[in-house]
Amino acid sequence: MNRGHLFLAFTLLFAACSQDQGISRALAKIVDSNSATVDMAAVGPSSWERVCVLGPYSSNERAEQILGFRWDANDKSSIGSNDGINLLVFVRNQEVLAYTEHPRNKGDFLKLDSRCLGRSNAALIRQFESAGWLQLVPN
Numbered sequence: 798m799n800r801g802h803l804f805l806a807f808t809l810l811f812a813a814c815s816q817d818q819g820i821s822r823a824l825a826k827i828v829d830s831n832s833a834t835v836d837m838a839a840v841g842p843s844s845w846e847r848v849c850v851l852g853p854y855s856s857n858e859r860a861e862q863i864l865g866f867r868w869d870a871n872d873k874s875s876i877g878s879n880d881g882i883n884l885l886v887f888v889r890n891q892e893v894l895a896y897t898e899h900p901r902n903k904g905d906f907l908k909l910d911s912r913c914l915g916r917s918n919a920a921l922i923r924q925f926e927s928a929g930w931l932q933l934v935p936n
Contacts, residue, residue: 837919852910
């Protein structure tokens with residue numbers, strides 16, 4: 798393999814496993830639109846099968862329990878120490894396709910913490926808590 802091919806392979810590998818804040822921005826845009834539902838199938842890579850939610854202070858051990866395979870969530874994100882985000886992990890088979898740190902003030906997934914949703918049942922509804930905090934919950 799020549800150096801150009803090797804560079805391209807490493808670039809694609811890194812891109813496939815890196816954080817994608819564009820996902821969070823797209824999700825925040827849907828949340829800000831005040832639509833009744835938030836369809837998670839509209840965000841993330843086109844080939845994801847399930848999206849998993851890791852809540853604040855999740856450990857690598859917890860990530861492994863939720864995802865069903867080892868993945869270093871704490872090295873790749875601030876989820877182990879940041880209570881202002883949920884980590885959304887988009888998975889196909891036993892592979893993380895993309896992940897994003899989503900600010901909880903732009904739609905909180907706390908009621909979905911430690912759960913995965915299949916693409917076909919990833920439509921969420923907006924639910925406001927008594928303090929006005931917006932939760933995204935299963936439809």
